[in-house]
Amino acid sequence: MVSVQSEQVREDLSVPSSVKIVIAGGFGVGKTTMVGAVSEITPLRTEELLTEAGEEIDDLAGVEGKNTTTVALDFGRITISSELVLYLFGTPGQDRFWFMWDELAVGSIGAVVLVDTRRLEAGFGAIDFFERRRIPFIVAVNCFEGSHSYTAQEMRVALDVSDNVPLVLCDARDRESCKKVLVSVIEHAMNRLDVMA
């Protein structure tokens, strides 16, 4: 990449650095709702074009004969300062896009596995993913109105997450509630760092 050359500009040339938190979970669990609740911008959607085999297209020759598909990523933004921006990326909900999770997970400071009590099993895959990659994550239970209320401990048992993984209850539509979720995951990442040091 071209670095800044002094003669080019006399304006402020600072380019911020960025960090990201991944919001993972099954289809329809409220990931984009959560992103939207805390993002300073309406969640944006970006798309990547893929072959059915799940690989990035690297050659257009013969592409018309392949089944192509797009994978959509919804994300939001929180400007921390002029030097630091936090991005919140929702994972694609469909299982066949698992491989995209790797690109999202690389360099993330932590992850939230969002689950809903009606379909707890939809969170298993995500929990497994972050456990295996040793990425700090917490479980956030999206408590929809009218959904059965269980205790956090019951949920923990049902999801089979260890005691050192924080589990919080939240409302993905509520800004303050989602802020608490983010605070939890960042604090968890700090604790993990502390333990490793």
Added chain:
Amino acid sequence: MSQHSGDWWYDEAAGPMVRPYAMVSGRTRPKPAGEDLTLTTQVRALRTNSEQGTLSVEHLEIIKLCRKPLSVAEVAAYLHAPLVVVKVLLSDLIQRGDVITRDPSRTAVPVDMNLLQKVLDGVRAI
């Protein structure tokens, strides 16, 4: 967002492929100058006096968007173009010196306590 001026690229009938890839002459790999671009790499346009006549409408649109620093993902979203296409376009601009990214050696921010504390304070403050 969907009403953004980049919408003319998207053709419901033709699908999202034909025209975006025409925009980059069928290229799907960024030039070396842009091969380190990730979703969250911040890009920023410089006010250069470079010859813009050779740039496409899309290149110019990116320069306009990036007057303030933006991530690659944001540029792609605002342009309504696939990420790979935007990376190719950005690599052209980086090579020309019209756009800069954060120095690659500093792109991978080390996740340390100091950084996490800043993020924590920032989130608490919103």
